Amino acid sequence: MRAQYLIVGFFLLLAAPAARAQGLGNYQAAERRVHGIFLYNLTRYVQWPEGHDQGAFIVGVLGQDPLQPEVEMLARTRKVGGRPMRVEIYKKTEEVPSDCHLLLVSPDESVHLSSVLRHTRGWPMLIVTQKPGLGRAGSTVNFVRRNNRPSFEINQAELRGRRLRCAQLLLRQAEVL
Amino acid sequence: VAEVSYLMREERHDEARRALEATLARYPDDVSVLLTAGEVWESLQRTDSLRADEYLNLRRDAYRRVLAQVPDHFAANFNLGVALYNRAIHLMTEQQQDTELDALFTLLETCAALFREAMPLFEKTQSLRPEHKDSLRALEGIYHNLDEAEKLRVVRESLYSLK
Numbered sequence: 001m002r003a004q005y006l007i008v009g010f011f012l013l014l015a016a017p018a019a020r021a022q023g024l025g026n027y028q029a030a031e032r033r034v035h036g037i038f039l040y041n042l043t044r045y046v047q048w049p050e051g052h053d054q055g056a057f058i059v060g061v062l063g064q065d066p067l068q069p070e071v072e073m074l075a076r077t078r079k080v081g082g083r084p085m086r087v088e089i090y091k092k093t094e095e096v097p098s099d100c101h102l103l104l105v106s107p108d109e110s111v112h113l114s115s116v117l118r119h120t121r122g123w124p125m126l127i128v129t130q131k132p133g134l135g136r137a138g139s140t141v142n143f144v145r146r147n148n149r150p151s152f153e154i155n156q157a158e159l160r161g162r163r164l165r166c167a168q169l170l171l172r173q174a175e176v177l
Numbered sequence: 178v179a180e181v182s183y184l185m186r187e188e189r190h191d192e193a194r195r196a197l198e199a200t201l202a203r204y205p206d207d208v209s210v211l212l213t214a215g216e217v218w219e220s221l222q223r224t225d226s227l228r229a230d231e232y233l234n235l236r237r238d239a240y241r242r243v244l245a246q247v248p249d250h251f252a253a254n255f256n257l258g259v260a261l262y263n264r265a266i267h268l269m270t271e272q273q274q275d276t277e278l279d280a281l282f283t284l285l286e287t288c289a290a291l292f293r294e295a296m297p298l299f300e301k302t303q304s305l306r307p308e309h310k311d312s313l314r315a316l317e318g319i320y321h322n323l324d325e326a327e328k329l330r331v332v333r334e335s336l337y338s339l340k
Contacts, residue, residue, distance in 0.1 A: 024259065024311060025266025027318030033270050037281055040274045074274055148292075148323050149285040173278045 028066070034150045035130070035143055036070035039104070042126060042141060043080045045167035046159075048101060052124045056086040060100040062093065062116065063109030067130075071104065093119050102126040105139070113137055124163050135177050140164070146175060153177050178213045185220055193217060208246065214239040215256055229264065236260045251305050255312065258298035262315050265291035265322075292322045308339060 043057065057080035061068050068089070075085040080101075090096050093116050096103060103125055105116060110129050117138045120127065127139045135142035135153030140162065142153040154174040159166055181200060184193035197217050204210045215236045222232035240257035243250050265288040272281065296319050303312040313336050320329035 023263075024315055024318070025263045025270070027266055027321060030266045030269035033272060033274075034281065034285070036274050037272060037276050037278075041278050070274070078275060145324055148289040149282070169278070173282065 031150055032067055032070050035067055036074060038141075038143060038150070038152055039067075039071065039102070039128070040074055040078060041170065042102065042128070043078075043085070045170040046126055047165040047167075049124050049163040052099070052101065053081070055083065057081075057083050058086050058088055058097075058100045058102075060088045060090055060096055060103045061106065062090045062096065062103060063106030065104055065106035067104060067106075096120060098123050098125075100125055102128060104128045105130075107131055110134055110139075113139060122162065126162075126164060127158070135175075141174075144175070151175065178209055181213055181217060185217055190221055190224060194221065206242065206246065208243050208250070211239045211243045212252060212256075215253075215260075219256075219260065229267075233260060233264050249301065249305060251302055254298045254301045254305075255309075258295045258302065258312075258315060261291045261295035261298070262318065265289075265295075266318070289322065292319045295319060296323065307335075310336070310339060313339070 039059075043059075047053075059071055059075065061071060065071075068087075071087050075087045078085060088097075088100065093109075093112055096116070096119060098120075101124075103116070103120070105113060105127060107130050109116075110131050113127075113129060113134060114137075116127065126141060128141045128143070129135075129139035130143040132142075132144055135144070135155050138155065138158055140155050140158045142155075144151055144153055152174050153176075154166060154171060155177045156166075156171075157177075178200065181193050181197045184190075184196060194217070197214055200210050201214055218232045218235040218239065222229050222236070225232070237257060237260065240253045240260075243253035244257070247253070268284055268288055268291075272284065276284075295315070299312045299315045299319065302309055303316060306312065313332055316332045317329065317336060319325075320332060
């Protein structure tokens with residue numbers, strides 16, 4: 001009889017439902033994936049001028065950016081109009097070359113946005129930032145949050161100044177400044 | 178309940194599911210059975226990602242039935258919150274990088290709805306146990322995703338003070 005109680009007790013302990021230590025998903029990683037999708041769609045729906053649409057598509061990362069693994073995964077697995085994608089890391093603004101197609105400015109480096117804009121003025125380069133207010137400060141694309149979801153701003157004057165053309169599909173989804 | 182738990186531990190999922198359904202039919206409002214059901218549906222969701230939404234609905238139903246009887250039940254609030262929160266996170270992270278924007282934004286609306294549903298559940302668990310770190314961490318992710326800047330600041334301060 002005692003053994004029976006022990007067995008029942010054992011199974012009840014096994015079954016005791018409680019607040020389990022379920023792992024919580026990483027919301028920052030989830031947002032990084034969304035930004036990775038934004039980046040790939042930018043390479044698809046922005047048109048670079050003649051002479052800049054040949055060879056490897058260069059994605060530059062200025063500073064240490066949490067998005068870098070997403071960018072590297074993009075370069076490993078996707079192409080831009082049949083062209084390979086290459087990732088280059090720059091520590092300083094002066095290292096950014098004119099043949100870089102898309103420059104991702106890390107949040108930490110975005111305090112130097114004005115010098116990035118001076119250094120790259122007129123170059124057909126998509127400058128992508130990730131802080132509120134930087135779309136109006138002159139970056140071409142700025143990742144923000146709108147209506148409870150990640151979104152992005154497009155600065156059309158900057159885009160035109162860099163001879164970049166943007167598909168309507170992209171403009172329709174963006175906040176156009 | 179014990180039999181179902183035993184079968185799950187033995188990874189005899191089909192038998193566990195049948196046993197659980199039979200138990201639920203017999204004791205539809207038993208808190209212990211419903212909590213176990215929530216956990217079993219979670220385990221099955223992990224083994225069958227194609228039916229993730231179906232299992233999420235089953236988990237939601239089980240935990241809601243507990244909460245209808247005991248609104249302050251910590252485990253039911255927390256486990257349902259985690260189910261909803263993790264589903265939203267998983268929906269985002271499982272997207273391929275070449276997802277079209279139209280599809281992505283539709284999906285993000287679904288995620289926001291899941292975060293909105295999870296928010297009061299974690300606010301409840303946090304009110305029941307103010308220093309429960311996982312509730313605070315979940316609220317941090319939710320407030321960030323729902324653009325609740327002031328609440329986010331407060332919850333980050335609480336997390337920082339617990340470190």
